[in-house]
Amino acid sequence: MIEVQGLTKTFGDKVAVDNLSFTVRPGVVTGFLGPNGAGKSTTMRLILGLDRPDSGTALVNGHPYGSLPGPLFEVGALLDAKDVHGGRTARSHLLALAQSNGISSKRVDEVLELTGISSVAGKRIKGFSLGMSQRLGIAATLLGDPKVLMFDEPVNGLDPEGILWIRNFMRYLAGQGRTVFVSSHLMSEMAVTADHLIVVGRGRLMADMTTEAFIESSSTNAVRVKSPQAVELNQALVDRGFQVTTVDGYLEVARAECAQVGDVAAEHHLTIHELFEERASLEEAFMELTKDSVEYHTEAFPGDPFGAPQGESA
Amino acid sequence: MTTPTSMRHVLRSEWTKLISVRSTVWTMVAMVATTIGFGVLISWATESNWAKVEARQRSVFDATSTSLAGIAFGQLAIAVLGVMVISTEYSTGGIRTSLTAVPKRLRLLAAKSLILLAISLVVGTITSFVAFFLGQAFLSKVGIETHLGDPQVLRAVFGGGLYLAGSAMFGLALAALMRHTAAAITIVVGALLVVPPFTRLLPGGWGDAVERYFTSNAGQQITAVTQDVNTLSPWGGYLVFTLWWVVIMAVAAYLLNRRDA
Ligand SMILES: Nc1ncnc2c1ncn2[C@@H]1O[C@H](COP(=O)(O)OP(=O)(O)O)[C@@H](O)[C@H]1O
Ligand SMILES: [Mg+2]
Numbered sequence: 001m002i003e004v005q006g007l008t009k010t011f012g013d014k015v016a017v018d019n020l021s022f023t024v025r026p027g028v029v030t031g032f033l034g035p036n037g038a039g040k041s042t043t044m045r046l047i048l049g050l051d052r053p054d055s056g057t058a059l060v061n062g063h064p065y066g067s068l069p070g071p072l073f074e075v076g077a078l079l080d081a082k083d084v085h086g087g088r089t090a091r092s093h094l095l096a097l098a099q100s101n102g103i104s105s106k107r108v109d110e111v112l113e114l115t116g117i118s119s120v121a122g123k124r125i126k127g128f129s130l131g132m133s134q135r136l137g138i139a140a141t142l143l144g145d146p147k148v149l150m151f152d153e154p155v156n157g158l159d160p161e162g163i164l165w166i167r168n169f170m171r172y173l174a175g176q177g178r179t180v181f182v183s184s185h186l187m188s189e190m191a192v193t194a195d196h197l198i199v200v201g202r203g204r205l206m207a208d209m210t211t212e213a214f215i216e217s218s219s220t221n222a223v224r225v226k227s228p229q230a231v232e233l234n235q236a237l238v239d240r241g242f243q244v245t246t247v248d249g250y251l252e253v254a255r256a257e258c259a260q261v262g263d264v265a266a267e268h269h270l271t272i273h274e275l276f277e278e279r280a281s282l283e284e285a286f287m288e289l290t291k292d293s294v295e296y297h298t299e300a301f302p303g304d305p306f307g308a309p310q311g312e313s314a
Numbered sequence: 315m316t317t318p319t320s321m322r323h324v325l326r327s328e329w330t331k332l333i334s335v336r337s338t339v340w341t342m343v344a345m346v347a348t349t350i351g352f353g354v355l356i357s358w359a360t361e362s363n364w365a366k367v368e369a370r371q372r373s374v375f376d377a378t379s380t381s382l383a384g385i386a387f388g389q390l391a392i393a394v395l396g397v398m399v400i401s402t403e404y405s406t407g408g409i410r411t412s413l414t415a416v417p418k419r420l421r422l423l424a425a426k427s428l429i430l431l432a433i434s435l436v437v438g439t440i441t442s443f444v445a446f447f448l449g450q451a452f453l454s455k456v457g458i459e460t461h462l463g464d465p466q467v468l469r470a471v472f473g474g475g476l477y478l479a480g481s482a483m484f485g486l487a488l489a490a491l492m493r494h495t496a497a498a499i500t501i502v503v504g505a506l507l508v509v510p511p512f513t514r515l516l517p518g519g520w521g522d523a524v525e526r527y528f529t530s531n532a533g534q535q536i537t538a539v540t541q542d543v544n545t546l547s548p549w550g551g552y553l554v555f556t557l558w559w560v561v562i563m564a565v566a567a568y569l570l571n572r573r574d575a
Contacts, residue, residue: 049417050410051574066417069318077414083407085335092334100327100415101319140411 001026002047003178004147007014007056009042009203016042018203019056024181026147029174031194031211032183035290039203040183041079044152047052047075060148072101077150081133086126090117090136093125098143105260111139131162140170148179167193187286201290224250226274236268237261252278253278315487324416324425332399332429342437345478349388356383357449364456373516377460378470379538381449382442385474386507389481389530394436394504396485399430401495407575419570427486427563434482442537446471466539469548472565473536476552480533481506484559490566506530527554 002024009017024030032040045051047058049065057064061074068074084093094108112118115135120128125136134154141149151170155163170193176182186188190197190211197214199207207214222249226249227233236249237244242261243254251262258275265272332338360367360380367375384405403409414444416422450459462468471484484506489498505530514523525531535541536548546554 045410045574048410048414050413052572068417071319071417072415075414079410079414082408085331085402085406085408087335087337087402088331089334092330096327096330096334097411097415098327099330100324100412102323176432 001061002150002181003057003059003062004043004047005057006052007043007046009039009046009051010054014205017046017053020200020203020205021056022198022205022208024148024179025196026179027174027177027196029170029182029193030178030196030198031190032198032200033183033184033187033190033194033286034183034200037187037202038185038200038290040185040200041152042078042102042203044077044150044181044198047150048075048079050079070101070143070144072097072103072146073147074144075148075150076144076146078134078137078141078154079152081137081155084136085127086134087124089124090128090139090168091121093136094143097140101144103143107143111142114142115139130157131159131269134158134162134166138166142273146178149173149181151180151182153183153185155184161246163189164232181293187283199286199289206289215265221255221257222278223256223258224276225253225261225265225272225277226250227265227270227272229270232268233265233270233272236264236270240264250274299304319416321421321425324421325429327416328422328425328429332433335398335402337398337402338395341391341398345391345395346437346441346444347387348391349382349384349441349474350448352384352387352511353381353445353449354384354434354452356439357381357452359522361452361456361458364458365559370389373541375458376538376540377450377453377458378446378467379540380453381446382470382474382537384445385534386441386475386530388438388441388478389506390503392438393481393485393506394499395434396430396482396487397489397495397498397502399426399489399496401493403491405495407513419575420567421454423490423563423567423570430482430486431479435475435479438478438482439472442471445474454499454550462511464539466548470539473548473552477533477555478537480518480531480552480555483563484529484555487559487563487566490563490570529555529558530560531557 003092004023005021007017007020008015020039020043031045034040042051046053047060047065060068065071065075091112093106094111095105098105098108103273109118112121115138117132117135117139120132126132128136138154147289154166158166170180170182174195182193194211195212197207197209199214209217225233226248230251237251237253242256245252245254258277262272262275357380403412412422453459460467462471480506485498485502488501489495491496492501510528510531513521513528514530516524526544526546532546532551535545535551538548541547545551
């Protein structure tokens, strides 16, 4: 369990985390979602006592992180897989961490095995691929078999295979009843990984609800209909109180169900050629929610099929 | 099962960290090689030129500190080790991983300090004795050697190890304060090797005082049997040198607890 209460952190006059309060519960994967620069990493550093907050508290299992008697037994945290001395071998890196909390070297071999990196245990870390480093970082979080796990953008830069591995691993950890708190700037990633979402923008809490509820509440459901009698159908729908716009030769009916639109057409004996639901993508829904809180707006260049380029996350 | 972590655990962890990076081996090799190498070189040069040395200089000749002269370079190698012990934590980001495992920051710094102190004291002392015996072997050819049993000599040779350990701590303290490898190394080289001889040029009584109390000018008295003019006593000088790094370390420790990692 992680409890954050009124957490605030400024860097100079930049407010990175702004009076943030939330609770992360065990047994589910909780996604920490927000655009780049929203304050996710800072919040995690505050929870781990790495940064000092201006005000507010962060408790892990009821205690400030700094006063946990054996931190690795309670929390496994991976902020940045590159936060290691590349000159050490994977094994000696893990061994030093284990020893600091009185964990046996047998456990080091176990976590190497669990994360599938036993074969490179004797290699220096600087030669590792990002995926390997990520696994090493996760191995380190598992040393003390902790009940709380925290990962900052763990799938960033990974290939699809690595992403899948991490995703499944988190679900597996949560399935064992652990508290799993994982950040991402990608809604699509969170939608398939997280059961619960804590959404932040500009350091502020934007939403705290189940992923399902979040998708439900933020999707702008609309129905599109094509009719040779568009003018009449438009009038009939407006008379019923629907909000109608014309898009690409279709009538788009906001917040409506196909059945409702079909019924209205039938009542007025109007012909329909096409009728379908138009769901905003998750990414669009998330951007809609956080659009006012995005720190740096990037203009999509005209004709760019991929939209605005994604910035590197900090 | 949660076992409260103790200082013993952190010490063991820091030991593993120290011996698992190559820079430890290289700086140690450099310290041993330069301390012994220059000691031998200078002893040999002294021995072969002894006939030309004036009587006035012969009277103040210190066979012990001559054989330990390589410490002037060895101190830099071991101070660099002291710097790297903590600066690489910052340059690699490893400090965040370390502090997540050991959130009690002063405990982490204390463990690093103790491990470094122990290893540099042991290796430094052995190096000092080897340099002494090799140096005396050369000096004995012209009969100007000294012996461990002579007054103050044993203290001076042990002092070589003490001074090297102090240099390591000086590097560690500065790097803990500055959190940057290159900057810390630059300042260490300046403070221990480059600036000290220049303090001699400072005028007047306060200039003499600065010279006496300045880092290595003070610290290296522990390696000398006969003191020059305008120097502190062996133990007085060593105490002053120790105060230098202790004060820097205290500031670093205070800031370590307050700064973001
Ligand atoms: N150490 C720091 N010094 C100054 N500004 C920082 C620092 N860390 C983060 N910030 C700023 O705080 C904001 C939040 O950053 P961060 O927590 O990294 O966001 P996220 O992880 O959500 O992308 C950003 O504007 C970032 O530039
Ligand atoms: Mg981040």
